[in-house]
Amino acid sequence: MLSIPAYIIVALVLFCIGTIGVLITRNIIILFMSIELMLNAANLVLIAFSRALNLMDGHAFVFLVLTVAAAEAAVGLAMVITLYRNRETINIDRFNILKW
């Protein structure tokens, strides 16, 4: 069986892909999915550490993170719907009403 660092490296790469996605995309739905990808990378790190330390506490954390991710997706998509109604676009460069 592989050692834990390989799993951690995979999680870090996934987190950085999520960061790149948040930075470069202008589609607000893909931006939301990139945020979800970053949450998943954090979950993978928690599970890998909980396996390395032989403690189950990381699994409880991951369960709570999944709950928060579900709530975040529901509220975020409601915001996307409201923004689309107001602006008729999903380009985040157009949602600049707070920009001075």
Place this chain on the structure above:
Amino acid sequence: MIDTVIFFVSAVIAVGSAVMMISQRNPVLSVLYFIVSLLAQAVLYVQLGALFLGAVLIIVYSGAILVLFLFVIMLLNLRGTEDLGPTGPAVSRASKYLVSVLLLVELVFVIKASFFSAVPVGIVDVAPSEFGSVESVAELLFSNYLYPFELTSILLLAAIVGAVVMAGRLRDTHQEEGETETPTTDVQIKEEV
């Protein structure tokens, strides 16, 4: 040996479909690539002994949350052909990649410095059979983490109320200026797009 092969295949699929996800123009394809990435990540979870959470990842994440994404894409009637306008200057885009790669390097160094020196590297022994099972996760959630677990119910209630209040509004007042404002007690989602 077979574990190593499974790990490499799942890791390549997870990372590759994540890259495909952020490089798509069509949000529907993006959601489908994200589902593939999540399935590969669930394989990694199971390899690490988290059987219950692997199942939860597939059922809740790919089954519920991403279907919610697809539902919103369908509701907004996006076809993937929207022109998002010209991209920014090349220097600006290159700096974004540079920042992300720097973040990866920094994370690797932090993990190396803090974790690998203090904890024995690698899986030291075969886990007991109840590691990651439904019983042990439930036992932990209802004993040590009882209060956080109960608080998630309040969080979910707040999320439901927030989603209904934001998305379930009947009319945007700035679009129909002349109309009288309808009361917001009726919360059905009206498809006006």
